[in-house]
């Protein structure tokens with residue numbers, strides 16, 4: 001049932017090209033220049049007249065929400081707030097019938113996310129669900145929604161659920177951007193065509209597996225790690241750190257790279273591996289100077305870069321390449337090496353990758 005892989009997590013990492021295709025099948029019609037999603041079409045007025053979109057989720061799904069914040073604001077120009085469901089529900093939040101709430105959940109059973117939905121509905125907000133499990137509680141409780149169609153995710157650490165959530169949310173943002181007239185036809189078509197190339201670029205990113213195994217062996221005995229990114233890749237840094245923590249039990253922190261100098265840079269010495277997402281588009285030069293700051297304090301740098309990069313290669317201890325794409329789509333690629341890295345480190349440390357200690361796949365209690 002693991003399809004020849006040693007663990008479900010690895011199988012699910014490798015399923016991502018297909019899972020992403022399944023997510024956009026019938027929805028992304030690049031040759032016709034169309035995005036078709038019935039849950040969006042039927043509620044278009046609510047989305048485009050929304051005061052703001054509030055995204056609620058937990059864990060990895062919350063990280064997908066953070067990526068979506070960048071996409072929705074950048075492309076569709078709709079204000080977005082991203083909330084931990086557990087904080088939102090107890091904060092007496094200001095919600096009106098002009099708000100749209102998007103709940104993201106792989107399992108569709110997360111207790112805090114479900115409670116946040118109920119609260120928002122009581123206050124009159126329109127509630128949209130992005131779930132993987134068909135017919136789950138959250139799917140049933142929401143006014144409308146879009147499934148991710150990632151297929152069953154068995155490994156406790158979320159992998160393909162994350163990239164397919166980002167895919168669905170990107171489709172929604174693109175459709176709304178078009179409806180609001182934020183995009184020219186040419187720009188819209190450029191995005192749709194590029195999104196269609198993502199599965200093969202994920203495939204390409206997976207080819208770094210052997211290199212990543214070598215890097216994992218170098219850093220497997222670390223006691224702490226930092227993950228840095230900016231812009232669209234700041235949430236990817238958080239997700240990279242979470243993946244390492246949950247399956248390898250190594251302490252890790254994700255930060256927006258520019259926050260380093262406000263505290264965490266004090267941690268840097270020759271024993272601190274720092275994973276930096278430094279793809280060509282999106283604050284590249286600024287990330288390069290962040291890398292220089294770490295290097296001058298003797299930190300070890302493992303950088304995720306765009307194919308053909310020279311500048312970071314000269315500075316970093318290791319580089320892992322991903323193909324070039326539009327800035328807003330880079331999280332779908334930069335996530336892949338970080339998933340593989342956590343996987344290999346956890347295996348080398350003898351951890352139970354698919355069922356890490358203290359964790360459950362579905363968190364049905366608060």
Ligand code: F6R
Pocket residue numbers: 058059060061062104105106107108109110113156157158159242246361362363
């Ligand atoms: C991390 C992980 C958890 C879940 C979180 C939300 O790998 O699996 O952080 O992302 O418990 O679960 P869902 O998406 O089912 O609501």
